[in-house]
Amino acid sequence: MQKELAKAVVFDIGNVLIGWNPERHYDAVIGPERRKALFEAVDLHAMNDTVDRGGDLAELTATLAEATPEWRDEILMWHRDWLTMAAPAIPHSARLLRALRARGIPVFALSNFGIGTFDIACRAYPVLTEFDRKYISGHMQVIKPAAQIYEMLEADSGLSGAELLFTDDRADNIAAANARGWQTHQFTAPEGWAARLVADGYLTAEEAA
Structure with missing residues (x-):
């Protein structure tokens, strides 16, 4: 029936x-090993959850980059390359x-x-x-x-x-x-x-x- x-x-x-695969984009740009280290050190997905709850991506990436200067460029990449990741x-x-x-x-x-x-x-x-x-x-x-x-x-x-x-x-x-x-x-x-x-x-x- x-x-x-x-x-x-x-x-x-x-x-x-x-x-939607940020890891794939980061692997292509900075290599899998550095990407793994980045994602272990910085919870980018948690930051993105805050964006998904209404937060501003540019502000959140800038704040996180300032707080984590050793990964500054890679964190800012989440904002700069967002559309490339959403593909x-x-x-x-x-x-x-x-x-x-x-x-x-x-x-x-x-x-x-x-x-x-x-x-x-x-x-x-x-x-x-x-x-x-x-x-x-x-x-x-x-x-x-x-x-x-x-x-x-x-x-x-x-x-x-x-x-x-x-x-x-x-x-x-x-x-x-x-x-x-x-x-x-x-x-x-x-x-x-x-x-x-x-x-x-x-x-x-x-x-x-």
């Missing part, structure tokens, strides 16, 4: 619609988003993303402007996997539980959605997400190609 279709499909952004585009995922909307299925974003960095990403990747609703953590001042951010989406959209189908690359974010009764798909590649959308009846195989 085919399950009931959700009333909206919710996309994470990083590693679903666009790449590449994942075109198949963009096609799936557009195919869903063409079917009349509302598509939302639920993403840990800074306010300023999301604006930069939208200019670089126009597909990020095409959501029916955008739930961006920087504006919401809470990040996944905190239950509050899922609650806020439900309250704003009027949807909950099985009325939402959510894809995200991180297991902890998926687990938090599952705990609220959402339908979920852990994203590993667009082909798997496409197969799920076809299997559940949202798209035909041709539409999901």
